[in-house]
Amino acid sequence: AADVLTFGETMLAAQLPGPLAVGAEARTTIAGAESNVAIGLARLGHRAVWAGLVGDDEPGRLILRTLRGEGVDTSHAGVRPEAPTGGMLRERRVADLVRVHYWRRHSAASLLAPPDLAPALRAGARVLHLTGITCALGTGPLEAVREAAAHAHAHGWTVVLDVNHRHRLWTGEEAGRALLPLLEHVTVLIASDDELPVVTGALAERPRGEEAAVDALLAAGVREVVVKRGGEGAAFRDGDGSRHTVPALRVPVRDTVGAGDAFCAGYLSGLLDGLPPERRLDRANTLGAFAVASDGDWEGLPRRDELGLLTAAPGTTIR
Ligand code: ADP
Numbered sequence: 199a200a201d202v203l204t205f206g207e208t209m210l211a212a213q214l215p216g217p218l219a220v221g222a223e224a225r226t227t228i229a230g231a232e233s234n235v236a237i238g239l240a241r242l243g244h245r246a247v248w249a250g251l252v253g254d255d256e257p258g259r260l261i262l263r264t265l266r267g268e269g270v271d272t273s274h275a276g277v278r279p280e281a282p283t284g285g286m287l288r289e290r291r292v293a294d295l296v297r298v299h300y301w302r303r304h305s306a307a308s309l310l311a312p313p314d315l316a317p318a319l320r321a322g323a324r325v326l327h328l329t330g331i332t333c334a335l336g337t338g339p340l341e342a343v344r345e346a347a348a349h350a351h352a353h354g355w356t357v358v359l360d361v362n363h364r365h366r367l368w369t370g371e372e373a374g375r376a377l378l379p380l381l382e383h384v385t386v387l388i389a390s391d392d393e394l395p396v397v398t399g400a401l402a403e404r405p406r407g408e409e410a411a412v413d414a415l416l417a418a419g420v421r422e423v424v425v426k427r428g429g430e431g432a433a434f435r436d437g438d439g440s441r442h443t444v445p446a447l448r449v450p451v452r453d454t455v456g457a458g459d460a461f462c463a464g465y466l467s468g469l470l471d472g473l474p475p476e477r478r479l480d481r482a483n484t485l486g487a488f489a490v491a492s493d494g495d496w497e498g499l500p501r502r503d504e505l506g507l508l509t510a511a512p513g514t515t516i517r
């Protein structure tokens with residue numbers, strides 16, 4: 199069986215070093231939070247399955263080829279001729295500000311419905327990885343997430359939900375209402391500090407502050423809550439009262455997009471390797487640092503033999 203099953207929307211992505219409106223030249227690649235996690239895991243030697251839908255088009259072929267080339271299992275991915283693969287464009291509008299544009303309405307990935315996942319769920323995995331992005335794609339994808347979470351929970355898998363709130367797709371209120379019913383199935387909830395209120399805002403008592411928000415999530419049945427704090431690092435709490443924090447690694451910041459997904463892949467890798475919470479956080483932090491210190495969402499993620507690279511002195515040339 200697989201180590202991790204994940205699914206969601208992966209898009210054709212264009213990266214522009216300058217403003218789109220004046221015709222900056224683009225580099226094409228693929229982007230998708232769930233496939234970023236799958237690639238991060240595959241690079242570390244884990245068996246990751248990505249089970250999303252693409253169109254029968256060139257972007258769809260690029261996506262499947264890239265994932266296969268990275269060693270991600272796509273045997274449960276689907277091709278839908280009736281809808282196009284979604285797209286996104288990321289423009290570096292000015293040095294420190296990136297703007298994202300999506301073309302994903304009515305995309306092939308948004309056609310996802312529970313039956314599409316049945317074979318992958320039957321095949322089994324140790325961990326199910328879900329993100330709030332998939333929940334935002336429509337009622338079919340949301341139902342698919344709910345059924346997958348219920349199935350995985352009932353079969354004793356570890357269920358990991360990364361809130362991954364995307365303002366461009368839905369409001370915090372909509373996200374909270376959709377994610378709340380999932381919590382009873384979630385083992386590990388991962389959120390950035392500003393995303394915690396998205397989920398807990400939908401609770402009747404609306405906890406105030408991070409501490410209260412994490413308490414409320416643990417009371418709702420989540421076993422571990424991992425909070426990402428960008429350049430400050432991350433924190434962990436579980437239902438047994440243990441707590442850990444780790445500072446971020448000090449690296450030059452190239453491109454922060456994808457850091458959260460890399461972090462998540464590192465955390466899952468640590469779980470699969472049976473590491474204790476503090477070392478899971480270390481690995482998560484290490485992958486997050488690789489993502490911010492390199493261009494692209496997933497291109498710079500480490501293989502297992504590269505995990506220690508960031509401890510080299512700044513400016514090192516390895517020869
Ligand atoms: P997201 O991309 O989901 O918003 P964060 O920005 O919180 O998530 O980043 C996720 C993780 O990536 C952080 O918890 C940290 O481990 C790492 N990270 C983010 N920014 C930096 C940074 N400037 N330096 C080093 N590590 C970082």
Ligand code: KDG
Nearest residue numbers: 229230231331455456459495
């Ligand atoms: O997490 C990085 C993502 O922003 C990117 O890969 C695309 O899935 C994506 C999204 O919805 O923004």
